[in-house]
Amino acid sequence: MKILIADDSRVMRQIVTRTLRQAGFGDHDLVEAADGRQALDLTTAESPDLVISDWNMPEMTGVEVLRKLRAAGNDVKFGFVTSECTPEMQQQAEAAGAAFFIVKPFTTERFDEVFSPILG
Amino acid sequence: MSVEVQVNEADLAEMVEQVWVSYLDPDGVNPLVRTGNDGQPSEVHSSVSITGSWTGHVVYASSTLAAKKAAAAFLAMEPDEVSQEDLSDVLGELANIVGGNVKAMLPPGAQLSLPQVVLAPESATKYPSAERVSGLYGLWEGEPVSISMWQSRNDVRKGPKG
Numbered sequence: 001m002k003i004l005i006a007d008d009s010r011v012m013r014q015i016v017t018r019t020l021r022q023a024g025f026g027d028h029d030l031v032e033a034a035d036g037r038q039a040l041d042l043t044t045a046e047s048p049d050l051v052i053s054d055w056n057m058p059e060m061t062g063v064e065v066l067r068k069l070r071a072a073g074n075d076v077k078f079g080f081v082t083s084e085c086t087p088e089m090q091q092q093a094e095a096a097g098a099a100f101f102i103v104k105p106f107t108t109e110r111f112d113e114v115f116s117p118i119l120g
Numbered sequence: 121m122s123v124e125v126q127v128n129e130a131d132l133a134e135m136v137e138q139v140w141v142s143y144l145d146p147d148g149v150n151p152l153v154r155t156g157n158d159g160q161p162s163e164v165h166s167s168v169s170i171t172g173s174w175t176g177h178v179v180y181a182s183s184t185l186a187a188k189k190a191a192a193a194f195l196a197m198e199p200d201e202v203s204q205e206d207l208s209d210v211l212g213e214l215a216n217i218v219g220g221n222v223k224a225m226l227p228p229g230a231q232l233s234l235p236q237v238v239l240a241p242e243s244a245t246k247y248p249s250a251e252r253v254s255g256l257y258g259l260w261e262g263e264p265v266s267i268s269m270w271q272s273r274n275d276v277r278k279g280p281k282g
Contacts, residue, residue: 008234009209009212009213010209011206011213014194014195015143082220083217083220083221085220086228086230088229105138105139105142105217106142107141107142
């Protein structure tokens with residue numbers, strides 16, 4: 001499967017990658033996007049099976065990316081890994097069609113719990 | 121009436137513990153040891169601004185060595201392999217993580233900025249019209265690390281939003 005990791009922080013992209021590996025999902029193809037615009041463009045161009053996105057990014061927020069994808073008829077599995085977690089954000093994410101919401105800091109166990117049903 | 125800050129030192133300590141357990145000290149052997157010394161020196165710092173239901177700044181500050189060790193832990197490398205870019209990125213991420221967790225404890229309607237990193241002591245940055253309302257000060261492997269919250273005085277005067 002192909003996984004797109006969208007985060008403006010290079011460090012966080014590396015940590016997400018490492019945590020995926022530690023949780024046993026290291027064999028998948030990984031694509032990285034460094035802002036919201038890139039996330040939208042790469043999701044369209046690369047057709048990943050899963051998008052793991054930050055919320056607060058330059059150019060476009062993660063939830064804006066998700067809304068644009070859904071508006072364009074793209075139903076890729078999409079969820080958030082973010083340091084911000086308010087009930088209003090979770091509601092927005094859910095309403096936009098997000099599949100998961102992971103709060104930073106996160107553990108390998110949390111990745112395993114969320115991604116096992118998706119990645120098998 | 122002023123806006124009560126709902127995030128106190130104990131809350132900051134809980135967030136910091138999560139960061140340490142997740143990234144900086146997964147084995148639980150080198151926690152941040154609280155000293156309460158708000159005069160401790162720093163060499164680098166990073167911050168995020170919060171605006172809306174609460175307005176102010178969340179600041180992460182440490183020695184350069186502590187920042188290098190944090191970057192090494194985040195990026196799974198040795199401290200002497202850490203570049204300046206690594207150090208800046210990790211400092212920014214630390215402010216972002218703590219700021220995001222602070223935001224989650226505030227009333228609805230707060231916006232978080234992208235992080236800013238300054239490779240100079242915390243005292244090099246001034247926050248006009250803001251005052252420190254809480255802070256967590258400690259030592260990590262003997263190196264100073266702090267997290268503080270600075271609230272805009274305008275915010276205090278404005279009072280709570282309905």
